[in-house]
Amino acid sequence: MTAPPSPRFSYKSDRLKPLRAFCQVVRLGSVSRAAEALFVSQPAISLQLQALEREYGAHLFERSGRRLSPTREGQLLFEMAQPLVEGVDGLAASFKDKVSGLDAGELNVAANSSTILYLLPRIVDAFRRAHPDVRLTLHNAISADGTDLLREDAVDLAVGSMLDVPADLSYEPVYRFEPMLITPHDHPLASKSRVTLEDISPYGLILPPRRQITYRLVDLTFQQARVPYTVALEVGGWEVIKQYVAMGMGLSIVSSICLGDADRGRLAARSLSAYFPSRSYGVVVRKGKYLSPQARAFIALIRPDLFHPRDHDQPGHSER
Helix, strand or coil, X not given: CCCCCCCCCHHHHHCHHHHHHHHHHHHHCCHHHHHHHHCCCHHHHHHHHHHHHHHXXXXXXXXXXXXXXXCHHHHHHHHHHHHHHHHHHCHHHHHHHHHHHHHCEEEEEEECHHHHHHHHHHHHHHHHHHCCCEEEEEEECCXXXXXXXXXXXXXXXXEECCCCCCCCEEEEEEEEECEEEEEXXXXXXXXXXXXXXXXXXXXXXXXXCCCCHHHHHHHHHHHHHXXXXXXXXXXXXXXXXXXXXXXXXXXXXEEHHHCEHHHCCXXXXXXXXXXCCCEEEEEEEECCCCCCHHHHHHHHCCCHHHCXXXXXXXXXXXXX
8 A cells, every 4th residue: 555645835845944934933932033033924934834843743832921932843853953954044154164265275286306396496485475374295206106196186286297198187388498418517518519419429328217208208319310329327316417417427418497507617508409309397187187276276376487497507498
């Protein structure tokens, strides 16, 4: 035997109204006062209370002198309904507070050590001054590891350089820097106005590890030109590479981003833009990922005018 259909009431099109009226009557002890507080008529409040009593099958009020007081069932409903009514009524204000509070929170950015050392300091400084309440964490990771962190949602975005962009990621290059050959000042190539790959071939190169983009670019360029080359040493970190080159342990091919005023006294640099493409740096995000306000604010600071090429020994230019 099927159960009879439950009665339908027109007020159900807006369940909040009768519950709001009920809670006001409980609080104020009067239909007339509740009607005044809600800017509706007394009959409208009475009809909503009657509909609630029919739906729940219980008397919700009893008269105590001139005041309406909730019955046990009414008190139970009040305890259940009041948080709902207050939550909905305060939703707009609460939402605005939450939105304004989104500037706080956390931001996780992946970048390799060179990007953290040379490119990000001004950006991080500007972000920290504009958003002092955000906890910013820079995750030191090479490009391959950075993309893994993006896919795992361990970071909000990555900043760095990419050659091959996977289909699930989006890469927007912002800066470009010139490829440079660095040598000690007393090296035979230091005084040449134009250096060729054949000139470099007899000398050992100091390069970053094979997984990194610089090594891949050097290998690809020499292979395509069919010019032999040798790697004297693999070592991570451009500061270490520059130090080893200055000590005469080999030559290196670096991006102009890492060459500053302090390097002029110990290194000679020659452009290799005729053989190597300029190196782009930019923002990497996972496609379809929601970017928090703090992430969008950080990305907005990654712009060419915040990085000044004149700080560097050689003219690495930045362009949009």
